[in-house]
Amino acid sequence: MTSNLFDRNVSREPKGGKIMFFKKVPQSPQYFLPDAAHDSENVQQSFLAQELAREITCRKARSATLITLCIGTDKITGDCLGPLVGTKLLERGYRHPVNGTLQHPVHAVNLLSTISALQENYAHPFLLVIDAAVGPAEKIGCISLSRAPISPGKGICRPLPPVGNLSLTGIVGEASEHCAADLPYTRLFVVNTLADFICGAVLATEKLLAK
Secondary structure (H helix, E strand, O other): OEEOOOOOOEOOOOOOOOOOOOOEOOOOOEEEOOOOOOOOOOHHHHHHHHHHHHHHHHHOOOOOEEEEEEEOOOOOHHHOHHHHHHHHHHHOOOOOOEEOOOOOOEOOOOHHHHHHHHHHHOOOEEEEEEEEEEEOHHHOOOEEEEOOOEOOOHHHOOOOOOEOOEEEEEEEEEOOOOHHHHHHHOOHHHHHHHHHHHHHHHHHHHHHHHO
């Protein structure tokens, strides 16, 4: 769980490099709004897939491995977006490595050990990080694409080092003093809608990268 009020973006890293933690610099994210009622042709989802494919193509070295890291826990409804996306990707035959599912979540307790394992197992990992976030009230229900890492845990006052190369966050609630207490009461419908949108966009990105 991150915070889109404070984690705008962080600095770019060497292309395809192994380092996964970075210094923050200001940069605005790009927002996408899932709206099944007015987007029957999944235009927003297609836009997100195109942006992801473009960024991955430009930033990932040929020797780097694209890894999708889905952060969160299934014990809290508002923080289960990441593992829900990871599970949906595997169920739909996503071919790139996925870490973080409902069965095997990656969260604040095991995130650093997961990163260490990825660094050991892959010579050049390129991380697409997916997580839930809190942010401005008008952005609830939106997907944020940040062309740099995020700081998981900041939304619930358990900040961890910025991680990843690209990040997608689904804004599930409003940032406030009580947002951590409100997360268990987040509507599962909102989280599942965001998860379906992100999953579809990542799968579409995979097809674009294969062309």
